[in-house]
Amino acid sequence: xxxxxxxxxxxxxxxxxxxxxxxxxxxxxxxxxxxxxxxxxxxxxxxxxxxxxxxxxxxxxxxxxxxxxxxxxxxxxxxxxx
Numbered sequence: 121x122x123x124x125x126x127x128x129x130x131x132x133x134x135x136x137x138x139x140x141x142x143x144x145x146x147x148x149x150x151x152x153x154x155x156x157x158x159x160x161x162x163x164x165x166x167x168x169x170x171x172x173x174x175x176x177x178x179x180x181x182x183x184x185x186x187x188x189x190x191x192x193x194x195x196x197x198x199x200x201x202x
Contacts, residue, residue: 159165171179178194181187 174191174194178187178190181190
């Protein structure tokens, strides 16, 4: 019984810490979104951010070969500059 209570208490404390790290921010009217550092590493967050950082001229390439060539050059240039 004590073991199960200790597990329950540990789970509740972990949930409290998680909830404390979540910040609720208002967007637009009454919409809420959650912002955590953990979420920024998720594919669903990082993919649109990465895609939006690509220059439009690269996104609008007419062929896959051209897109791959330009995107590689762009990413390598970013690595060198940072």
